[in-house]
Amino acid sequence: MRSLISGMALAAGLALFASAASAQTVYIVRHAEKASDTERDPVLSGAGIARAEALAALFSEGTPDLIVVSPLQRTQLTAAPALEASGAFMVVSPLDDGVEAHVETIRQGVWALSEDTVVLIVGHSNTVPLIARALGYETLDMPECEYDRLIRLERRRGEVSGETRLFGVSTTC
Template identity: 35%
Template sequence: MSIIMKLITMTVLVFILCSCSANNSTTNSSTTIYMIRHAEKVIENNPDPSLTMAGFTRAENLKDALKDASIDAIIVSDLQRTQLTAQPLADYLSLQLIVIPIQELGVEQYIQGVVDEINNNWSGMEVLVVTHNPLFQQIGQRLNAPELPDIDDATGYDHFFVITKSDNSSVKAKLSHTRYGAF
């Protein structure tokens, strides 16, 4: 093989390798999902209760915890406790809440709606999901995250999950768990 042919072959190989590397870097981007439970709610015989004073304080604490993050979207249900929890941060970041109607859709379709909203519209970005305690594990599972721990329904308002999900569906998402705004 002549030297010119070897150079051409090497140039083509380098080009192919660089192209593959560039494609991998774009297809291996990740989406960060911050997932929390709504803040403390008023205990009453109302299917859509407001927040307690502690809940409103926790909503402000959430704003303080995430105001410097690069949140691109905030997803909530149509129940006011999720919206009231997220609203201070949404106002601070000048974002509109994305409402997935759990009452209209039912739990199963709501969960799928949250996952579809993230996957279809916010891939490669940072999203806050303010949801309900019994749904954490199911949403996390559909986002390919490791199993999320159980949360005490009476007191578990301060749990804060961060799921880092590769856009490559064969890669397991990473999960971190902390707490915020404890009183």
């Protein structure tokens, strides 16, 4: 029940930006490097903090209007510099009902946004490719050691185009 309410809260938050959607710009990234591989919800490492700042710098010309994160603090800490710089609205997409429901909630919410909305989604190695695919962009699975992938999508008149870029310091796997 709690996750249903959380999902409804996310949908309500996204509805603040809703109108007849014909195009959006969506950026999807994985959270930055974490300080620990043994903790369930670790903070960012020094490299992760630097990557979060590099992410914020990408939006110097066009800041996000909306930032979507998971309940885990590493996604929120990765988004924090972009949030601070942009004054964007941030929503937390619940994970209580599993990854599939998380991805579907994000898909529905993003496509309900107005055509001039810029969205930043900060996810995890297992969710970033799934979210991109749900939004109509094919991408490879993401290995656990990869942090530098940035997917940029545009949707115009129902057509999705996209590209994969790298940002921040390159990661090697």
